[in-house]
Amino acid sequence: MKTILIPTDFSENAMHAIDYALQLYKCEQTVFYFVHAYADEVYGFLKNSADTSISERTTNIEIRVKELLNDLISTKEEKVHNPKHTYKAIASFESLVDAVNDTVNLFNIDLIIMGTKGKTANKSITFGSHTVQVFKYVKCPVLAIPETYTYQHPKKILFPTDYNLPYKRRELKLLDTLCQEFKSDVHCLHISDFEDLSMRQIDNKKFLEDALPNAYLSFEQTAVQNRVTAIMNTIDEKAIDLLVMTNSRHSFLEDMLYRSTIDEIGLKIHLPFLVLQNLSR
Incomplete structure:
Protein backbone atom coordinates (compact mmCIF):
# COMPACT_ATOMS: atom_id res chain seq x y z
CA MET A 1 0.00 0.00 0.00
CA LYS A 2 1.29 3.46 -0.93
CA THR A 3 1.24 6.41 1.46
CA ILE A 4 0.99 9.80 -0.25
CA LEU A 5 1.16 13.18 1.46
CA ILE A 6 -0.49 16.16 -0.25
CA PRO A 7 -0.02 19.62 1.34
CA THR A 8 -2.95 21.88 0.56
CA ASP A 9 -3.79 25.55 1.06
CA PHE A 10 -7.13 24.94 -0.72
CA SER A 11 -5.98 26.92 -3.78
CA GLU A 12 -6.78 25.84 -7.32
CA ASN A 13 -3.19 24.74 -7.79
CA ALA A 14 -3.38 22.51 -4.69
CA MET A 15 -6.67 21.00 -5.86
CA HIS A 16 -5.13 20.35 -9.26
CA ALA A 17 -2.27 18.46 -7.59
CA ILE A 18 -4.77 16.36 -5.65
CA ASP A 19 -6.63 15.46 -8.85
CA TYR A 20 -3.32 14.49 -10.48
CA ALA A 21 -2.43 12.28 -7.51
CA LEU A 22 -5.79 10.50 -7.58
CA GLN A 23 -5.31 9.77 -11.28
CA LEU A 24 -1.71 8.65 -10.88
CA TYR A 25 -2.61 6.11 -8.18
CA LYS A 26 -6.03 5.28 -9.57
CA CYS A 27 -5.34 1.54 -9.65
CA GLU A 28 -3.31 1.17 -6.47
CA GLN A 29 -4.24 0.78 -2.82
CA THR A 30 -3.28 4.20 -1.45
CA VAL A 31 -3.69 6.27 1.69
CA PHE A 32 -3.72 10.01 0.96
CA TYR A 33 -2.85 12.41 3.78
CA PHE A 34 -4.19 15.92 3.13
CA VAL A 35 -2.13 18.30 5.28
CA HIS A 36 -2.73 21.98 5.96
CA ALA A 37 -0.18 23.90 8.06
CA TYR A 38 -1.69 27.02 9.58
CA ALA A 39 0.97 28.53 11.89
CA ASP A 40 1.64 31.34 9.41
CA GLU A 41 -2.06 32.24 9.37
CA VAL A 42 -2.10 32.60 13.15
CA TYR A 43 1.06 34.66 13.52
CA GLY A 44 0.46 36.72 10.38
CA PHE A 45 -2.94 37.82 11.65
CA LEU A 46 -1.63 38.74 15.09
CA LYS A 47 0.87 41.19 13.60
CA ASN A 48 -2.05 43.31 12.47
CA SER A 49 -4.49 42.79 15.32
CA ALA A 50 -4.39 43.39 19.05
CA ASP A 51 -7.98 42.30 19.63
CA THR A 52 -7.62 38.53 19.49
CA SER A 53 -5.51 36.36 21.76
CA ILE A 54 -3.21 33.81 20.14
CA SER A 55 -5.07 30.90 21.74
CA GLU A 56 -8.46 32.15 20.53
CA ARG A 57 -7.12 32.84 17.05
CA THR A 58 -5.45 29.41 16.91
CA THR A 59 -8.63 27.65 17.99
CA ASN A 60 -10.76 29.48 15.43
CA ILE A 61 -8.37 28.74 12.59
CA GLU A 62 -8.01 25.11 13.62
CA ILE A 63 -11.77 24.64 13.55
CA ARG A 64 -12.04 26.29 10.13
CA VAL A 65 -9.14 24.27 8.68
CA LYS A 66 -10.55 20.96 9.93
CA GLU A 67 -13.93 21.82 8.38
CA LEU A 68 -12.26 22.63 5.05
CA LEU A 69 -10.25 19.41 5.12
CA ASN A 70 -13.33 17.33 5.94
CA ASP A 71 -15.27 19.05 3.15
CA LEU A 72 -12.40 18.30 0.78
CA ILE A 73 -12.45 14.62 1.69
CA SER A 74 -16.23 14.43 1.37
CA THR A 75 -16.06 16.02 -2.08
CA LYS A 76 -13.40 13.60 -3.30
CA GLU A 77 -15.21 10.57 -1.89
CA GLU A 78 -18.41 11.60 -3.69
CA LYS A 79 -16.96 12.72 -7.02
CA VAL A 80 -14.05 10.30 -7.35
CA HIS A 81 -15.28 7.24 -5.53
CA ASN A 82 -12.45 4.72 -5.53
CA PRO A 83 -12.53 1.80 -3.06
CA LYS A 84 -8.75 1.54 -3.31
CA HIS A 85 -8.29 5.01 -1.81
CA THR A 86 -8.39 6.12 1.82
CA TYR A 87 -8.23 9.77 2.88
CA LYS A 88 -6.86 11.26 6.10
CA ALA A 89 -6.97 14.93 7.19
CA ILE A 90 -4.22 16.62 9.20
CA ALA A 91 -4.48 20.20 10.48
CA SER A 92 -1.08 21.20 11.83
CA PHE A 93 -0.17 24.24 13.92
CA GLU A 94 3.33 24.32 12.41
CA SER A 95 5.19 25.75 9.45
CA LEU A 96 4.68 23.87 6.20
CA VAL A 97 8.13 22.25 6.23
CA ASP A 98 7.80 21.11 9.85
CA ALA A 99 4.29 19.77 9.29
CA VAL A 100 5.37 17.86 6.19
CA ASN A 101 8.50 16.46 7.85
CA ASP A 102 6.55 15.32 10.91
CA THR A 103 3.91 13.60 8.74
CA VAL A 104 6.57 11.94 6.58
CA ASN A 105 8.25 10.47 9.66
CA LEU A 106 5.08 9.53 11.51
CA PHE A 107 3.38 7.71 8.63
CA ASN A 108 6.41 6.54 6.64
CA ILE A 109 5.30 8.52 3.59
CA ASP A 110 6.39 7.20 0.18
CA LEU A 111 5.86 10.39 -1.82
CA ILE A 112 4.81 14.02 -1.41
CA ILE A 113 2.67 15.43 -4.23
CA MET A 114 2.04 19.17 -4.28
CA GLY A 115 1.24 22.08 -6.55
CA THR A 116 4.10 24.23 -7.78
CA LYS A 117 2.49 27.39 -6.38
CA GLY A 118 0.03 28.39 -3.69
CA LYS A 119 -2.51 31.19 -3.31
CA THR A 120 0.02 34.00 -3.06
CA ALA A 121 2.69 32.86 -5.53
CA ASN A 122 3.75 35.20 -8.31
CA LYS A 123 2.18 34.01 -11.57
CA SER A 124 5.40 34.73 -13.49
CA ILE A 125 7.45 32.13 -11.59
CA THR A 126 7.48 28.37 -11.99
CA PHE A 127 7.89 27.36 -8.34
CA GLY A 128 6.51 29.14 -5.28
CA SER A 129 8.61 29.55 -2.15
CA HIS A 130 6.80 26.77 -0.27
CA THR A 131 7.53 24.26 -3.04
CA VAL A 132 11.20 25.19 -3.08
CA GLN A 133 11.37 24.88 0.73
CA VAL A 134 9.94 21.37 0.57
CA PHE A 135 12.42 20.45 -2.18
CA LYS A 136 15.28 21.73 -0.02
CA TYR A 137 14.40 20.66 3.51
CA VAL A 138 12.11 17.61 3.42
CA LYS A 139 13.87 14.26 3.12
CA CYS A 140 11.27 12.48 1.04
CA PRO A 141 10.61 12.29 -2.72
CA VAL A 142 8.54 15.25 -3.93
CA LEU A 143 6.42 15.40 -7.08
CA ALA A 144 5.48 18.97 -8.07
CA ILE A 145 2.52 19.47 -10.43
CA PRO A 146 2.20 22.69 -12.50
CA GLU A 147 -1.26 24.24 -12.37
CA THR A 148 -1.57 24.31 -16.18
CA TYR A 149 -0.60 20.67 -16.73
CA THR A 150 -3.29 18.32 -18.02
CA TYR A 151 -2.91 14.82 -16.66
CA GLN A 152 -1.16 12.29 -18.86
CA HIS A 153 0.28 8.92 -17.92
CA PRO A 154 4.03 9.33 -17.25
CA LYS A 155 5.07 7.13 -20.14
CA THR A 246 18.13 13.82 -7.76
CA ASN A 247 18.80 16.34 -5.00
CA SER A 248 22.17 15.31 -3.56
CA ARG A 249 25.17 17.04 -2.09
CA HIS A 250 26.99 19.12 -4.73
CA SER A 251 24.51 18.16 -7.44
CA PHE A 252 23.22 20.42 -10.19
CA LEU A 253 19.79 20.47 -8.55
CA GLU A 254 21.19 21.37 -5.13
CA ASP A 255 23.07 24.25 -6.72
CA MET A 256 19.81 25.47 -8.24
CA LEU A 257 17.82 25.12 -5.03
CA TYR A 258 20.24 27.13 -2.94
CA ARG A 259 20.22 30.15 -5.26
CA SER A 260 17.09 31.97 -4.18
CA THR A 261 14.67 30.14 -6.51
CA ILE A 262 14.93 27.75 -9.42
CA ASP A 263 13.39 30.37 -11.71
CA GLU A 264 16.36 32.73 -11.50
CA ILE A 265 18.45 30.09 -13.22
CA GLY A 266 15.93 29.63 -16.00
CA LEU A 267 14.53 26.14 -15.47
CA LYS A 268 10.99 26.86 -16.64
CA ILE A 269 9.37 23.47 -16.74
CA HIS A 270 5.68 23.00 -17.32
CA LEU A 271 5.39 19.29 -16.64
CA PRO A 272 5.44 17.22 -13.44
CA PHE A 273 8.82 17.35 -11.70
CA LEU A 274 9.88 14.50 -9.38
CA VAL A 275 12.72 15.30 -6.98
CA LEU A 276 14.46 12.31 -5.40
CA GLN A 277 16.21 13.19 -2.17
CA ASN A 278 19.58 11.45 -2.16
CA LEU A 279 20.47 13.03 1.19
CA SER A 280 21.27 11.50 4.56
CA ARG A 281 18.15 10.48 6.48
Whole structure:
Protein backbone atom coordinates (compact mmCIF):
# COMPACT_ATOMS: atom_id res chain seq x y z
CA MET A 1 0.00 0.00 0.00
CA LYS A 2 1.29 3.46 -0.93
CA THR A 3 1.24 6.41 1.46
CA ILE A 4 0.99 9.80 -0.25
CA LEU A 5 1.16 13.18 1.46
CA ILE A 6 -0.49 16.16 -0.25
CA PRO A 7 -0.02 19.62 1.34
CA THR A 8 -2.95 21.88 0.56
CA ASP A 9 -3.79 25.55 1.06
CA PHE A 10 -7.13 24.94 -0.72
CA SER A 11 -5.98 26.92 -3.78
CA GLU A 12 -6.78 25.84 -7.32
CA ASN A 13 -3.19 24.74 -7.79
CA ALA A 14 -3.38 22.51 -4.69
CA MET A 15 -6.67 21.00 -5.86
CA HIS A 16 -5.13 20.35 -9.26
CA ALA A 17 -2.27 18.46 -7.59
CA ILE A 18 -4.77 16.36 -5.65
CA ASP A 19 -6.63 15.46 -8.85
CA TYR A 20 -3.32 14.49 -10.48
CA ALA A 21 -2.43 12.28 -7.51
CA LEU A 22 -5.79 10.50 -7.58
CA GLN A 23 -5.31 9.77 -11.28
CA LEU A 24 -1.71 8.65 -10.88
CA TYR A 25 -2.61 6.11 -8.18
CA LYS A 26 -6.03 5.28 -9.57
CA CYS A 27 -5.34 1.54 -9.65
CA GLU A 28 -3.31 1.17 -6.47
CA GLN A 29 -4.24 0.78 -2.82
CA THR A 30 -3.28 4.20 -1.45
CA VAL A 31 -3.69 6.27 1.69
CA PHE A 32 -3.72 10.01 0.96
CA TYR A 33 -2.85 12.41 3.78
CA PHE A 34 -4.19 15.92 3.13
CA VAL A 35 -2.13 18.30 5.28
CA HIS A 36 -2.73 21.98 5.96
CA ALA A 37 -0.18 23.90 8.06
CA TYR A 38 -1.69 27.02 9.58
CA ALA A 39 0.97 28.53 11.89
CA ASP A 40 1.64 31.34 9.41
CA GLU A 41 -2.06 32.24 9.37
CA VAL A 42 -2.10 32.60 13.15
CA TYR A 43 1.06 34.66 13.52
CA GLY A 44 0.46 36.72 10.38
CA PHE A 45 -2.94 37.82 11.65
CA LEU A 46 -1.63 38.74 15.09
CA LYS A 47 0.87 41.19 13.60
CA ASN A 48 -2.05 43.31 12.47
CA SER A 49 -4.49 42.79 15.32
CA ALA A 50 -4.39 43.39 19.05
CA ASP A 51 -7.98 42.30 19.63
CA THR A 52 -7.62 38.53 19.49
CA SER A 53 -5.51 36.36 21.76
CA ILE A 54 -3.21 33.81 20.14
CA SER A 55 -5.07 30.90 21.74
CA GLU A 56 -8.46 32.15 20.53
CA ARG A 57 -7.12 32.84 17.05
CA THR A 58 -5.45 29.41 16.91
CA THR A 59 -8.63 27.65 17.99
CA ASN A 60 -10.76 29.48 15.43
CA ILE A 61 -8.37 28.74 12.59
CA GLU A 62 -8.01 25.11 13.62
CA ILE A 63 -11.77 24.64 13.55
CA ARG A 64 -12.04 26.29 10.13
CA VAL A 65 -9.14 24.27 8.68
CA LYS A 66 -10.55 20.96 9.93
CA GLU A 67 -13.93 21.82 8.38
CA LEU A 68 -12.26 22.63 5.05
CA LEU A 69 -10.25 19.41 5.12
CA ASN A 70 -13.33 17.33 5.94
CA ASP A 71 -15.27 19.05 3.15
CA LEU A 72 -12.40 18.30 0.78
CA ILE A 73 -12.45 14.62 1.69
CA SER A 74 -16.23 14.43 1.37
CA THR A 75 -16.06 16.02 -2.08
CA LYS A 76 -13.40 13.60 -3.30
CA GLU A 77 -15.21 10.57 -1.89
CA GLU A 78 -18.41 11.60 -3.69
CA LYS A 79 -16.96 12.72 -7.02
CA VAL A 80 -14.05 10.30 -7.35
CA HIS A 81 -15.28 7.24 -5.53
CA ASN A 82 -12.45 4.72 -5.53
CA PRO A 83 -12.53 1.80 -3.06
CA LYS A 84 -8.75 1.54 -3.31
CA HIS A 85 -8.29 5.01 -1.81
CA THR A 86 -8.39 6.12 1.82
CA TYR A 87 -8.23 9.77 2.88
CA LYS A 88 -6.86 11.26 6.10
CA ALA A 89 -6.97 14.93 7.19
CA ILE A 90 -4.22 16.62 9.20
CA ALA A 91 -4.48 20.20 10.48
CA SER A 92 -1.08 21.20 11.83
CA PHE A 93 -0.17 24.24 13.92
CA GLU A 94 3.33 24.32 12.41
CA SER A 95 5.19 25.75 9.45
CA LEU A 96 4.68 23.87 6.20
CA VAL A 97 8.13 22.25 6.23
CA ASP A 98 7.80 21.11 9.85
CA ALA A 99 4.29 19.77 9.29
CA VAL A 100 5.37 17.86 6.19
CA ASN A 101 8.50 16.46 7.85
CA ASP A 102 6.55 15.32 10.91
CA THR A 103 3.91 13.60 8.74
CA VAL A 104 6.57 11.94 6.58
CA ASN A 105 8.25 10.47 9.66
CA LEU A 106 5.08 9.53 11.51
CA PHE A 107 3.38 7.71 8.63
CA ASN A 108 6.41 6.54 6.64
CA ILE A 109 5.30 8.52 3.59
CA ASP A 110 6.39 7.20 0.18
CA LEU A 111 5.86 10.39 -1.82
CA ILE A 112 4.81 14.02 -1.41
CA ILE A 113 2.67 15.43 -4.23
CA MET A 114 2.04 19.17 -4.28
CA GLY A 115 1.24 22.08 -6.55
CA THR A 116 4.10 24.23 -7.78
CA LYS A 117 2.49 27.39 -6.38
CA GLY A 118 0.03 28.39 -3.69
CA LYS A 119 -2.51 31.19 -3.31
CA THR A 120 0.02 34.00 -3.06
CA ALA A 121 2.69 32.86 -5.53
CA ASN A 122 3.75 35.20 -8.31
CA LYS A 123 2.18 34.01 -11.57
CA SER A 124 5.40 34.73 -13.49
CA ILE A 125 7.45 32.13 -11.59
CA THR A 126 7.48 28.37 -11.99
CA PHE A 127 7.89 27.36 -8.34
CA GLY A 128 6.51 29.14 -5.28
CA SER A 129 8.61 29.55 -2.15
CA HIS A 130 6.80 26.77 -0.27
CA THR A 131 7.53 24.26 -3.04
CA VAL A 132 11.20 25.19 -3.08
CA GLN A 133 11.37 24.88 0.73
CA VAL A 134 9.94 21.37 0.57
CA PHE A 135 12.42 20.45 -2.18
CA LYS A 136 15.28 21.73 -0.02
CA TYR A 137 14.40 20.66 3.51
CA VAL A 138 12.11 17.61 3.42
CA LYS A 139 13.87 14.26 3.12
CA CYS A 140 11.27 12.48 1.04
CA PRO A 141 10.61 12.29 -2.72
CA VAL A 142 8.54 15.25 -3.93
CA LEU A 143 6.42 15.40 -7.08
CA ALA A 144 5.48 18.97 -8.07
CA ILE A 145 2.52 19.47 -10.43
CA PRO A 146 2.20 22.69 -12.50
CA GLU A 147 -1.26 24.24 -12.37
CA THR A 148 -1.57 24.31 -16.18
CA TYR A 149 -0.60 20.67 -16.73
CA THR A 150 -3.29 18.32 -18.02
CA TYR A 151 -2.91 14.82 -16.66
CA GLN A 152 -1.16 12.29 -18.86
CA HIS A 153 0.28 8.92 -17.92
CA PRO A 154 4.03 9.33 -17.25
CA LYS A 155 5.07 7.13 -20.14
CA LYS A 156 8.13 9.15 -21.16
CA ILE A 157 10.44 10.05 -18.27
CA LEU A 158 13.62 12.12 -18.39
CA PHE A 159 16.27 11.40 -15.76
CA PRO A 160 19.36 13.69 -16.03
CA THR A 161 22.24 12.16 -14.10
CA ASP A 162 26.02 12.28 -13.83
CA TYR A 163 26.27 8.79 -12.23
CA ASN A 164 28.63 10.21 -9.59
CA LEU A 165 26.62 9.33 -6.48
CA PRO A 166 25.01 6.04 -5.44
CA TYR A 167 21.22 6.04 -5.59
CA LYS A 168 18.71 5.30 -2.84
CA ARG A 169 17.12 1.91 -3.51
CA ARG A 170 13.78 2.91 -1.93
CA GLU A 171 13.40 5.95 -4.17
CA LEU A 172 14.35 4.05 -7.30
CA LYS A 173 11.74 1.48 -6.25
CA LEU A 174 9.18 4.30 -6.29
CA LEU A 175 10.24 5.20 -9.82
CA ASP A 176 10.30 1.55 -10.92
CA THR A 177 6.74 1.03 -9.65
CA LEU A 178 5.56 3.94 -11.81
CA CYS A 179 7.40 2.45 -14.79
CA GLN A 180 5.76 -0.92 -14.18
CA GLU A 181 2.29 0.62 -13.96
CA PHE A 182 2.61 2.79 -17.07
CA LYS A 183 5.19 0.82 -19.10
CA SER A 184 7.38 3.90 -19.12
CA ASP A 185 10.47 4.77 -21.10
CA VAL A 186 13.22 6.31 -18.96
CA HIS A 187 15.70 8.46 -20.87
CA CYS A 188 18.89 8.76 -18.79
CA LEU A 189 20.68 11.92 -19.88
CA HIS A 190 24.36 12.16 -18.95
CA ILE A 191 25.42 15.81 -19.24
CA SER A 192 29.20 15.73 -19.49
CA ASP A 193 32.07 16.68 -21.78
CA PHE A 194 33.65 13.27 -21.18
CA GLU A 195 32.19 10.19 -22.83
CA ASP A 196 34.17 7.69 -20.76
CA LEU A 197 32.83 6.87 -17.30
CA SER A 198 34.92 6.28 -14.18
CA MET A 199 34.68 2.95 -12.36
CA ARG A 200 32.41 4.59 -9.77
CA GLN A 201 30.14 5.98 -12.46
CA ILE A 202 29.99 2.58 -14.16
CA ASP A 203 28.99 0.92 -10.87
CA ASN A 204 26.28 3.53 -10.21
CA LYS A 205 24.95 3.21 -13.74
CA LYS A 206 24.77 -0.58 -13.32
CA PHE A 207 22.93 -0.14 -10.00
CA LEU A 208 20.46 2.16 -11.77
CA GLU A 209 19.80 -0.50 -14.42
CA ASP A 210 19.37 -3.23 -11.81
CA ALA A 211 17.02 -1.09 -9.67
CA LEU A 212 14.73 -0.21 -12.61
CA PRO A 213 13.91 -3.64 -14.11
CA ASN A 214 10.44 -2.51 -15.20
CA ALA A 215 11.62 0.58 -17.09
CA TYR A 216 12.49 0.72 -20.75
CA LEU A 217 15.87 2.37 -20.26
CA SER A 218 17.87 4.34 -22.80
CA PHE A 219 21.12 6.22 -22.24
CA GLU A 220 22.34 9.38 -23.89
CA GLN A 221 25.29 11.68 -23.36
CA THR A 222 25.50 15.36 -24.24
CA ALA A 223 28.13 18.03 -23.73
CA VAL A 224 27.77 20.28 -20.68
CA GLN A 225 27.12 23.51 -22.61
CA ASN A 226 24.17 24.86 -20.60
CA ARG A 227 22.57 22.15 -18.45
CA VAL A 228 19.17 23.83 -18.42
CA THR A 229 19.20 24.11 -22.21
CA ALA A 230 20.14 20.44 -22.55
CA ILE A 231 17.29 19.39 -20.27
CA MET A 232 14.71 21.62 -21.94
CA ASN A 233 15.76 20.53 -25.43
CA THR A 234 15.41 16.88 -24.47
CA ILE A 235 11.99 17.50 -22.92
CA ASP A 236 10.82 18.98 -26.23
CA GLU A 237 12.52 16.43 -28.48
CA LYS A 238 11.30 13.37 -26.57
CA ALA A 239 7.85 14.76 -25.64
CA ILE A 240 8.64 14.05 -21.98
CA ASP A 241 5.77 13.55 -19.49
CA LEU A 242 7.80 13.57 -16.26
CA LEU A 243 11.15 15.09 -15.28
CA VAL A 244 13.07 13.28 -12.53
CA MET A 245 16.13 14.78 -10.82
CA THR A 246 18.13 13.82 -7.76
CA ASN A 247 18.80 16.34 -5.00
CA SER A 248 22.17 15.31 -3.56
CA ARG A 249 25.17 17.04 -2.09
CA HIS A 250 26.99 19.12 -4.73
CA SER A 251 24.51 18.16 -7.44
CA PHE A 252 23.22 20.42 -10.19
CA LEU A 253 19.79 20.47 -8.55
CA GLU A 254 21.19 21.37 -5.13
CA ASP A 255 23.07 24.25 -6.72
CA MET A 256 19.81 25.47 -8.24
CA LEU A 257 17.82 25.12 -5.03
CA TYR A 258 20.24 27.13 -2.94
CA ARG A 259 20.22 30.15 -5.26
CA SER A 260 17.09 31.97 -4.18
CA THR A 261 14.67 30.14 -6.51
CA ILE A 262 14.93 27.75 -9.42
CA ASP A 263 13.39 30.37 -11.71
CA GLU A 264 16.36 32.73 -11.50
CA ILE A 265 18.45 30.09 -13.22
CA GLY A 266 15.93 29.63 -16.00
CA LEU A 267 14.53 26.14 -15.47
CA LYS A 268 10.99 26.86 -16.64
CA ILE A 269 9.37 23.47 -16.74
CA HIS A 270 5.68 23.00 -17.32
CA LEU A 271 5.39 19.29 -16.64
CA PRO A 272 5.44 17.22 -13.44
CA PHE A 273 8.82 17.35 -11.70
CA LEU A 274 9.88 14.50 -9.38
CA VAL A 275 12.72 15.30 -6.98
CA LEU A 276 14.46 12.31 -5.40
CA GLN A 277 16.21 13.19 -2.17
CA ASN A 278 19.58 11.45 -2.16
CA LEU A 279 20.47 13.03 1.19
CA SER A 280 21.27 11.50 4.56
CA ARG A 281 18.15 10.48 6.48
